[in-house]
Amino acid sequence: MEIEELKRKLSGEEPQKIIEYALNNYKKIAISFSGAEDVALIDMATKIKGDVNIFTLDTGRLHPETYEFLDRVRDHYNINLKTYFPDAHAVEQMVNKKGLFSFYQDGHEECCGIRKVEPLERALSSLDAWVTGQRRDSNPASRASLPVVQKSGRLIKFNPVANWSLKRVWEYIRENRVPYNELHKRGFVSVGCAPCTRPILPGQHEREGRWWWETGERKECGIHLTLADSLSTTRKRK
């Protein structure tokens, strides 16, 4: 089925239907679990199918609470959570040259490239499709027109909760007693790496809690912003 047709077919559906379609139609598929509230996806997926591939990116700079949360989710759903870790040499090279907080000076792209994008590329290299927890309302500057399904390089990417609001996701979490990161009890909404995440004030948009020293459009970790291009480039080169 063509992507545009698929988009039409799924765009009005509930997240569960979208996940079900994805899991039923792709064998080499996995859910990327970024360690925050998108465990709602895991909750939905494991109710549909016992055996789901789930992976997460351990950047080496997550909060202690996030590591604890990842393990809690692994136990709670009895899943095989596959973890990808950054390349030692690349991390050492960057850190030895620039220190541990260079992103505050020259932007988060380099660090995200080493700690997130490269491990993600390894994670995706054996897949045909993946499922993410992206929402349109999570970044008005860059995700305003995010579809529930899209091409991402040679892969199909499903965003089952693209249409859901933050509020709706959290209703689901509470109703279904889905585990969540302890940081959400302390004002954190969107949770990423520790140095690039902060709690937000009342009334602030969740994106204010990420890469706050940068402007709206750049506030993407690189996974979703540049991956399509970087991957297709990679493929072309080969």
Added chain:
Amino acid sequence: MEIEELKRKLSGEEPQKIIEYALNNYKKIAISFSGAEDVALIDMATKIKGDVNIFTLDTGRLHPETYEFLDRVRDHYNINLKTYFPDAHAVEQMVNKKGLFSFYQDGHEECCGIRKVEPLERALSSLDAWVTGQRRDSNPASRASLPVVQKSGRLIKFNPVANWSLKRVWEYIRENRVPYNELHKRGFVSVGCAPCTRPILPGQHEREGRWWWETGERKECGIHLTLADSLSTTRKRK
């Protein structure tokens, strides 16, 4: 001017206009400062008039951060912040009989009565009018029809931000660099006494952070819910 006429006159006005009207037309008037984000009122008032009466209720159970915040506001605006403290005998009697957390068992009314309502009555006894930071959206169960001005016993009560949303209040705070309680950096939205206040989760209504063991309508500290009656009763008795 009759209250209904006044309501019509002020209901569409911006908070600053309402405060200005109040301060200009009532001599025995004060702003009640509950120690959270309604310092926006103080910011507006002190820009209108140098010498404003402001009082706060120190219940003896506020967070250390709240005491620090009260003092910071006092210094920042160079105001004479009048504090009311609960009666020693009444506190001792309740606590000796029931312990320090009896409200979790038999409701917050008794404790609020001793630590908030009685001190408030002392604060109001010499006033003709007071200004509060109540908003309609802060408690859908009990404040949905809150007017910007109303009778409260023998007093006139102004609620200048009744029409403002939480989001709008916080825009004002950020734009005007208004000081705020450090607790707001840790997931607290509505802040009262320490044992009766908690941070909320993403997507939760601010009222979920107060008296969470009780149901919606009772979630008022007694100041705004029962005062009108209790005061008018008091007056009638005399």
Added chain:
Amino acid sequence: MEIEELKRKLSGEEPQKIIEYALNNYKKIAISFSGAEDVALIDMATKIKGDVNIFTLDTGRLHPETYEFLDRVRDHYNINLKTYFPDAHAVEQMVNKKGLFSFYQDGHEECCGIRKVEPLERALSSLDAWVTGQRRDSNPASRASLPVVQKSGRLIKFNPVANWSLKRVWEYIRENRVPYNELHKRGFVSVGCAPCTRPILPGQHEREGRWWWETGERKECGIHLTLADSLSTTRKRK
């Protein structure tokens, strides 16, 4: 029995023996519980005698963790914990004039006088003897020669753990599973009012965590330093 004789008799005894002597020989006696680790005294006392008078001073500025701890001790030992609260008028007068943190400028004596010494005098007014958790090693500047029993105005004061070190007290707490303040898990050793208490660094003396802007000898809340004189003066005046 004369005080000097009593001192000789008890000075080499274990705390339990001293408490036992005190409880058996004085009817109007109470343990003052300052809300930190001296709950060891309560543990010893309740093992000796079912019905012990215990009082605490709620200054209105304790940590939320301390209030929670006081209630936990009350439940754990099923004791009637008598609480004394400061006089509203005295607190209001000080705070309205000087703000909530005047002690950082002009010393803690005035605030301790209102929030601790006056309530303590009420607590002691009906007693002949009291039991405290003072230790010699807790303040080398002022407690170096603290005896296990002494005259304090017209009262007899017992200090059963005067000879014990901090380390010994905490061994007792762990061995006997005595409840302790949660703040002790976060670097706090000596715990008093929130604004006048801080965690200490490794290797620091516990007294560094109290009234750190003042010098050693003054680092007493006034209860133990000046009470003897103030009480005897009071009595003489009558």
Added chain:
Amino acid sequence: MEIEELKRKLSGEEPQKIIEYALNNYKKIAISFSGAEDVALIDMATKIKGDVNIFTLDTGRLHPETYEFLDRVRDHYNINLKTYFPDAHAVEQMVNKKGLFSFYQDGHEECCGIRKVEPLERALSSLDAWVTGQRRDSNPASRASLPVVQKSGRLIKFNPVANWSLKRVWEYIRENRVPYNELHKRGFVSVGCAPCTRPILPGQHEREGRWWWETGERKECGIHLTLADSLSTTRKRK
């Protein structure tokens, strides 16, 4: 000079003298900086010699406060802090099989082996000597007879503060305004990886804050306990 002779020569000396001797007599020498209070060594070394090799092991599980501290030290002393990071494949293999907290079940050796010992071996491979912050009083079970200098495989290991107590180290830190980890303000004394470190209670030995689910002798991260053997074995095999 023979090791025994060197030991006699240095055992009574102050740390500064020992460091000075080490830096002057070994070219391929570095200070291992474990990210806690042993920055005292760096303070001493940089006062002796401008250009000192310092390395640290970033296990990927340090506290956010520790990363912040490492960078603060790097800036403060303007040093070239060389960081070693664990091998991605080894971390992934362990974590995918056993989860992120397997050390609580089957001991810390495997995880320390991957995250600390292997990176350390890389760090030491080009050195003839290294300087550590080990103290005798930091682990009575395993370090009671720690000398100020010893053989460690083919290397010479200097322990300049072996004779110093925790208290003495912290006196040095305060007197010399040496930067320290913010965690030390919250009850942490000995600081390692986040999941294997906890604050201690008053009166507890610092070692109670590390690997608390294991017994005394095993409470070594493997760096100092087994390295000598593992290294000499490695060498022999080649």
